[in-house]
Amino acid sequence: MILGGTEIPSVSRVGERTVFFGKTGVPYKEISDGTSKTILLLDVDADRAVIWTKPDDLKMDFDNVFNGLKGNHDGVFSAAFCDGFVHWMSSAVTKPGTLRLLLMRNDGKVIEDY
Numbered sequence: 561m562i563l564g565g566t567e568i569p570s571v572s573r574v575g576e577r578t579v580f581f582g583k584t585g586v587p588y589k590e591i592s593d594g595t596s597k598t599i600l601l602l603d604v605d606a607d608r609a610v611i612w613t614k615p616d617d618l619k620m621d622f623d624n625v626f627n628g629l630k631g632n633h634d635g636v637f638s639a640a641f642c643d644g645f646v647h648w649m650s651s652a653v654t655k656p657g658t659l660r661l662l663l664m665r666n667d668g669k670v671i672e673d674y
Contacts, residue, residue: 577664595642603637
């Protein structure tokens with residue numbers, strides 16, 4: 561798919577232990593790893609972009625966390641954290657285990673360097 565103006569390339573990963581689990585997401589108090597250490601939105605490739613008015617996101621696959629995260633930049637994707645800060649991340653530098661932990665809101669393992 562080529563982005564045509566109604567699609568957005570930033571989506572939430574949804575699934576158990578993510579910020580968007582269930583129909584409405586979770587309150588801040590359930591983000592026990594900290595809002596600056598938990599990813600809210602990710603930049604995805606055009607095939608996984610969603611129409612901005614459609615309540616659709618990317619189902620979390622903890623076995624393949626980089627699936628669809630190419631974004632519009634070669635090997636780099638943006639990640640917006642729950643505190644509103646956006647980081648540029650590289651699939652060549654960031655380890656799959658690190659990204660997996662940053663996507664989980666309450667695993668008890670706070671990642672300092674990524």
